[in-house]
Amino acid sequence: MRVAAVALALLLPGVAFAQQQRSQAAPRPDDLAQQVERNIRSCVGNAQDMALVARCMDSQRTVVGPRLETAVERLLGTQTNPERRERLAAVQAAWVTYRDMRCDFAGSNPDRGTESAADRAACLLQFDLSRTMEIEQLLAPPSPPAAQQRQQQRR
Template identity: 30%
Template sequence: MIRTSFVASALLLALCGSVSAADNPALKKCMDTANTTADMVGCNVKETKVQDKRLNVAYKTALAAQQGARKQQLQDVQRLWIKYRDANCAFAGSATGGTIDQVNGSGCVLDMTQTRAQELENLVGP
């Protein structure tokens, strides 16, 4: 029974982690050498910091490009997005009650932050 749970958790981790790691060599390398749940969470947290910096630059650039009411709208949307990301990932990070939830929750924050950074970058263009 324990072996089956472990295999199922490892498979779930592989499926969830592959979304970010597939396009991110640094994250993939970190995850490939991670031996514990704490290591995997650490990989996600480390890459989230990188993506959060990217998001902040993209947000400032997008905000500076907005005029009038659109500037306030973007500020409001970004505040709501942060609340949504945090609530959504807290939910994702509490699905099973097991340690895999920590990996899933931190992976969710990473994925959503990376996606939002790209969305903000797309507002301004290359």
């Protein structure tokens, strides 16, 4: 139980941030952050094994990863100017480099011992989840102004 709590404590701040970012957009029935959280709780269960926690988080990255790649490709596809598309691709490449370096650092703390692998896995999942949700929010159609929404609700 302690291990599951640690895993969720590592992941939930990022999930909460990602959900806060998404709260500005219309809620979706298949909210990715909630899905990932449920899957991790189910995978970890009452286990006390930090290696299992890391594997559970890594397995969720295999779910989030293709969705992130699709979102990035869709966002690149919105760039009609080749120079802007190139610059956006460079931004994404820099983000990947930062994520990897940051999470390698998070997972290299000798004081954390065997828990450092879970720290790295949680970091990678948190970054990928947040970036996916950020890009999907950019791709979402803009919501109508509040006054227009109220008029539509009255009809």
